[in-house]
Amino acid sequence: MKLDVRMPIGLFFVLVGALLTVYGAVTLHEPGASPTGVPIDLVWGAVLLAFGIVMVTLARRARRLGV
Amino acid sequence: MTHVAGIDYAVMGLYSAFVLGIGVLLRRSVRTSEDFFLSGRAIPAWVTGLAFLSANLGAQEVIGMGASGAKYGIATSHFYWIGAIPAMVFIGLFMMPFYYGSRARSVPEYLKLRFDEKTRALNAVSFATMTVFSSGISLYAMGKLLHLLLGWSFDASILVAAGVVLAYIFLGGLTSAIYNEVLQFFLIVFGFAPLVFLGLRAVGGWPGLSARLATVAAANGYAPGAYTRSWAFMGHAAHNPVGVEWFGLVMGLGFVLSFGYWCTDFLVVQRAMAANSMTAARRTPLIAALPKMLFPFLVIFPGMIALVVTPPATSRAPSAQVAPAPGAAVTVTATATAAAAAPAGVVPPKLDPRTGAPLRDARGRVVLDYDLATPMLLLNFFPAGLLGLGLTALLASFMSGMAGNVTAFNTVWTYDLYQSYVRPGAPDAHYLAMGRIATVAGIAISIAAAYVAASFNNIMDFLQLVFAFVNAPLFATFALGMFWKRATGHGAFAGLVAGTLAAAVHHGLSLPAGASVGVKGGYLGVLATFPSELAQTFWTAIVAWVTCFLVTILVSLATRPRPEAELGGLVYGLTEKPRDAVAHWYERPVALAAVVLGLTVLLNVVFF
Numbered sequence: 256m257k258l259d260v261r262m263p264i265g266l267f268f269v270l271v272g273a274l275l276t277v278y279g280a281v282t283l284h285e286p287g288a289s290p291t292g293v294p295i296d297l298v299w300g301a302v303l304l305a306f307g308i309v310m311v312t313l314a315r316r317a318r319r320l321g322v
Numbered sequence: 323m324t325h326v327a328g329i330d331y332a333v334m335g336l337y338s339a340f341v342l343g344i345g346v347l348l349r350r351s352v353r354t355s356e357d358f359f360l361s362g363r364a365i366p367a368w369v370t371g372l373a374f375l376s377a378n379l380g381a382q383e384v385i386g387m388g389a390s391g392a393k394y395g396i397a398t399s400h401f402y403w404i405g406a407i408p409a410m411v412f413i414g415l416f417m418m419p420f421y422y423g424s425r426a427r428s429v430p431e432y433l434k435l436r437f438d439e440k441t442r443a444l445n446a447v448s449f450a451t452m453t454v455f456s457s458g459i460s461l462y463a464m465g466k467l468l469h470l471l472l473g474w475s476f477d478a479s480i481l482v483a484a485g486v487v488l489a490y491i492f493l494g495g496l497t498s499a500i501y502n503e504v505l506q507f508f509l510i511v512f513g514f515a516p517l518v519f520l521g522l523r524a525v526g527g528w529p530g531l532s533a534r535l536a537t538v539a540a541a542n543g544y545a546p547g548a549y550t551r552s553w554a555f556m557g558h559a560a561h562n563p564v565g566v567e568w569f570g571l572v573m574g575l576g577f578v579l580s581f582g583y584w585c586t587d588f589l590v591v592q593r594a595m596a597a598n599s600m601t602a603a604r605r606t607p608l609i610a611a612l613p614k615m616l617f618p619f620l621v622i623f624p625g626m627i628a629l630v631v632t633p634p635a636t637s638r639a640p641s642a643q644v645a646p647a648p649g650a651a652v653t654v655t656a657t658a659t660a661a662a663a664a665p666a667g668v669v670p671p672k673l674d675p676r677t678g679a680p681l682r683d684a685r686g687r688v689v690l691d692y693d694l695a696t697p698m699l700l701l702n703f704f705p706a707g708l709l710g711l712g713l714t715a716l717l718a719s720f721m722s723g724m725a726g727n728v729t730a731f732n733t734v735w736t737y738d739l740y741q742s743y744v745r746p747g748a749p750d751a752h753y754l755a756m757g758r759i760a761t762v763a764g765i766a767i768s769i770a771a772a773y774v775a776a777s778f779n780n781i782m783d784f785l786q787l788v789f790a791f792v793n794a795p796l797f798a799t800f801a802l803g804m805f806w807k808r809a810t811g812h813g814a815f816a817g818l819v820a821g822t823l824a825a826a827v828h829h830g831l832s833l834p835a836g837a838s839v840g841v842k843g844g845y846l847g848v849l850a851t852f853p854s855e856l857a858q859t860f861w862t863a864i865v866a867w868v869t870c871f872l873v874t875i876l877v878s879l880a881t882r883p884r885p886e887a888e889l890g891g892l893v894y895g896l897t898e899k900p901r902d903a904v905a906h907w908y909e910r911p912v913a914l915a916a917v918v919l920g921l922t923v924l925l926n927v928v929f930f
Contacts (some may be wrong), residue, residue, distance in 0.1 A: 257348065257351040258344075258348060258351075258612075259499045260369055260504050263340055263343065263347075263501070263505065264508060267336065267337070267505060268508070270336055271336060271366075271711065273348065274332060274333065274707075275333075275707050275708065275711070278329050278707045279707060285822070287705065288633075288705050290634040290704075290705055291520045293520065293523070295516055295705065295706060295708055296706075296707040299512075299708060299711075300707075306508075306512070
């Protein structure tokens, strides 16, 4: 395959996840940052980051194995 | 208007950069027209499967299904569990061998191989017209929504979105569209999943949501479970908010409309045709069916929640657009007890464009703007940061729907119309260039259609109506073509024309309850009244399908069939059964189909 689609998808979610995680941590105690009482930027940012890392790892592994 | 923070713009900017980057990276791999239109038939099944699903994930899906969730409750899941999954299984198991095995480059081209030139031309012209107008209507909906919610310029919104889609398809063709559809799929999942989590948490989970919707049901004159049970109240059209009885639902939606769309629409079939093997092509719709059956939780639940949730105290959403309590808003005539007990929601009323006052229906009830259910929930529950992700998911849904239409349009235009009737026999590079020109033209027509929709809303309603008439009989033509070797080209053509006319006549002689004569029907005289618009749509489809089926058979029997030797690979019984080249039993399409159907039955039982 020309380009493993998991690589750009993984990189996108790594960047967005990192952005949200950092933003969520910095604004944790600011009013309006958690309208529902859940620090959702921080939590969801970490989820996106983890998903992005899994996708990048799968793409790198596939490239190494030549599949 | 809601304030969009810098972080939100950063997420949207990153998304735009990535979709364009994918187009740029893939540009070098597009050398032939087959690379551009069919991805060189080299994409693995899981990628084509997610793209198959995502190409359908346009505005209608995300905004429209949320709106239906608020309007009809969990019964909207019929559009998935009855109205999509069985057809996706059918195309994967039984129809894909003919689409992929015949080496046709498009669905109209299959019709040419199986029937004749005129049947292909009819399908190609109607399909190409439909795709660009659908794309335009979607573009219009996006521009209007972003202007209303965020105060963004209508012109800038549609031009930027259309420009991004144009750039990545122009550069990387179908592969670029498919890769971006996979990114868009994950973005929509990750953008809406936290919305459902936060929304459900706010209403006390499923039990809390059921209790609140029971109050709304009572206020609207239904049994308490009418919004939270999918089948229990389908015995009679008057007992459920959809206004349809089970037979019309199963035959109209579950059979005619669903099979007509999922099994014959080139927009989705094109993704499977790009797969790297016959087995991968057959697995494409089956892989798509797995996430598809879970999408009601992602796109319908937000609408149901929006109808009854209390907005958070620190919500950044515009308070002026937050609706009064639906108990009061939905039923002014409801009992005082029911109205007082009904919970607050975030779905705003529909406003009269002239006076600015909330619109009321014939019974004096305030009409809610259901299309804003999901977007309003997003604005109420997402803080800066996550709001950027949610808005990007919305944009992604608009873009993936548009890209699906544009890639299908450029292929049908180039192969089925231009190469067949305008300039046959040119070198491949010429058709590749024409594909890129058609991409630009398709986007330009979409933008023009968006402005037409903005100026003359009724014209678009009328066009969508005509498209529905053209689509309704299609599955009868394909089913007879693939499974009855005696079906002829004259039969198929006559069946399609008769089916379309029958749809128009049925629609013209019927009217949904409470509607006025015009685009809603009754223009030939009112012989039948349906309890709802959906019931009328389903029965119109049934009439069109039956007419097409019978006329095709009758005309086929009266005309000369093609010799069997010419139908190998095109018709069941004259085609060798495909062998699955897979390493494990669970990779077989039949095994995957059994899992998909089993899970679908389970979901129907759980929400019965």
